[in-house]
Amino acid sequence: MKHDFIDKYSTLDSSVHRLDPRTKVLFSLLFLVIVTSVASIPSLAIYLLFALVLVIISKVPIHFFIEKIMLITPLAFLFSAFIYISYLIEHSRSFSISMFSIHYSVLDTIVPIVMKIYISVLIVTLLVSSTRFNDLLWALRKLKFPSIVTTLSKLVYTYIFLFIDEMHRTMRAYRSRTPIRRISRIKAYGSITAGILTRSMNRSEYIYKAMMSRGFSGEFPECRINRFKSLDIIALFLFLAIIILEKFISWKM
């Protein structure tokens, strides 16, 4: 079984990586709250710039962020298209591409939303790529997330690979038995999905018992290296400075 690790850039060394995981989770959530509450394009541009600076400081390869942006782009366009259709319906106009450029009121709605979506993706990607997955779960638990969430997340992280493995094995077996490569009947999809689930569940129970026998209780042991440091305080002041700067620029405009 060979699979990529989800948090493959978390072992890099940068100021962002060295921040306490709790600080990163709290900053990310606070950042998302602030970005969601802002509506003006210049203010969002400041936060976008700040997010890009953090991305550069983190030393995580830029192509990793571009891949994530590309994943969300079709959804952002689809959502924008629906907003535009709504606009046309409510203003009883017929559809034309050329109209899109002259309807500033609908662009005023779409552009901030697309900016917010992209900023959010950058921030969440930065959080995940700069923090080891176990540290992220530890931070969530410390921030009083329900233990069922962190326990299940830990199991899911383990079981994703198990499920993919079972899926590959089943599809290999299916291909070796059938003269055609394509599964043509929905019933076959149903049986295959159920078969994969059954075998995965059986294996997951053994793995869970093995984890329990080695002391896994769903909690995450205290991690010595995760402590609030002066870097966390500097990051807090920097973040506050950016918020004040944005508010000042908005007020001036």
Place this chain on the structure above:
Amino acid sequence: MHIADGILPLEITIPANVIAISLVYAGGRNLKSDEVPRMGIFAAALFIVSLIQFPLGGTSIHLGLYGLAGIIFGLRTIPIIFVDLLFQSLIFQHGGLLTIGTNTLTMSSGALIARFIWIHIKRYKPLAGFLCGFFGIIIPALLMSLLFIMVDYGKGMAFILAIYIPAALVEGFITSFIPTYFKKTKPELIP
């Protein structure tokens, strides 16, 4: 489609997060030891199937298995869906972190309605399975459209529902076979 961050206002996302986390607590209470790995593997399954795209008329759709999760786990589906959405949000940016509560509530409502249908249709279980799979997708899509209309994105948001009808039909057909299969191989799973 799960709702991304930045689309819904905080007036909706924050109360939805509070309600969703309360329901996650409720759904995760008094767990038996054999339920935890099953919930874990099912959350992993929901996550993986959402990444497998099927071509459909120039675009692509994916399974959700929310109806099936509802049939098997009932109220326990809420933590499963929450964790699935957390993974989708963190790793593949499908849905947001702030909107995770809203997404959990819409997806879970489909799963819980599926459970209700499964329990109340005593005969014609393949038909019940189909309806569970179908409504497991359509109910969240309907709630999402209503939410967008409520937030003033316009009535055109109702068209979102149309995208999900083919996906719901495929999901319905697949879900009509899986509980029958489980009845034979793992009868303890199906109520």
